[in-house]
Amino acid sequence: MRTERPAQRTAAIVGVHNTRQGRRLDGETSRGLALKAIHGALEDAGLSLHDVDGISAGELSTTLIYDLRLGPAWQGMAFGVGMITEAATAIEHGMADVVVLVAAQAGEYRDHDATAPWTRPENEFVAPWGMFTAAEFALIARRHMHVYGTTREQLSVVAATIRNNGSQNPQAVYYQRGPFAPEDITASRPIADPFHLLDCATTSEGGCALVVANVDKVEVSGQPIFVLGSGADFHGPSYQHPPAWDLLGRRGDHANGVVGRHAAERAFAHAGLRRDDIDVLELYDPFSFEIIRQLEAFGFCGEGEGGPFVADGHITIDGSHPITTDGGTMSFSHAGSNPQMMQRAIRAVEQLRGRAGNLQVPDAHVAFCSNGGAGALFTTVLILGDEPR
């Protein structure tokens, strides 16, 4: 018979680092930024390369293990906030003690005749129609506007709120580009109806890294932040099928329009927390509408009520549900297919450590992070806390 013992959390985020972020970082390379990010995160944790026995960098994991002479080492294959859950799981299964998670991009998108390479689909049933991420997410937004009456003005409130956060963040690409009123968002040039330029993520260059370590075994100086719950909802490959709100799997529940709801339910149940335990929401913001959708999907407001909810002022730094406090992909940075996803968790760590400066949410102890969106057929979530619980 197995002996019941209380769940023990031994893995924690112990270091984080963002390199300089910029629209264009001349002289930098993706690899150079990745190394800067790794050094910065290890320094924040009070650790060195000699302590590292795991790397998570997507398809670059093995290359970095070889080039940084870290072998033998565990390698992660996840992306975004899922990298953190994967690393914590590996550590709690005894596979590694100090894992560095890293992503960086510079110089890979300089020809702005086309949209960024990571936004363009290659699928034969998608590419001929001139699709890219803004159009994919627009098809989701338009459906919601049709069904629930969500307004153009409500989208503008979201974008103005996030951009005003970024405008006050000295590390943001668009620091001091603001303040924005909702009318300024609507007045920017149209991209893919209903989205205007300022509803959309920017593109930029930069890198970031996190260190996840076994805090029972490793002496660290960085304040540990714990993974309390995680979830991952996928409806299929991104940008290869019509991004339909009503897409259903054979179980018939949780349509693509609320992708992330099932993930959030799992994460909250695992953490033993409720929606009102969350102090700060580091939501992924590829397009303004996605925030309205996520607030509904995650259960922070009722179905179809996301528009009025954001318009009522809940999502500002001093509101009941402060979102995306560094300025997100719209204003802080959007440096490729992965850095900006990890940066939701980095910002959550900064908030939970009380290091978010003039954008600090008072008494932030539990943070909710998200990645993805219905236009991409997936949403992943992560709940972080300053205590193991």
Added chain:
Amino acid sequence: MSSSPMRPQSGPVPHASTPLSHPFWQGCQSGELRYQRCAGCNLANFPPTEHCRQCLSAELRWERGGGLGEIYSWTVVHRPVTAVFEPPYAPAIVTLDEGYQMLTNVVGVAPDDLAVGMRVEVQFHAVGPDVTLPYFMRSP
């Protein structure tokens, strides 16, 4: 600008096909909108796969669809994905009467007139020597 009808692309747009999808693209060349119908469970299966997405049967048969449906959702792109595409153009999800959905571009309609629920029908346009695409226009 938003009151003039949108047109099909005139240049060579990105295009590919596989042995699995070849019958679909061949159908477009000959003015037929084809899709797979499952002999096992009757599902309209699109885009094509080797096995039915519902019952996993390999008995999928190509059928000619009526080319009629309605707009499920739409957008109008003003900033094209690459310089190959001439804006404005209107990506849309169309629900076909046979019961499946596909991505397309709506043409012959002004951006201001697009609406969810609009009845549409397929209209084939050659966009290169070997490529004919199934656009949709308002159904009379």
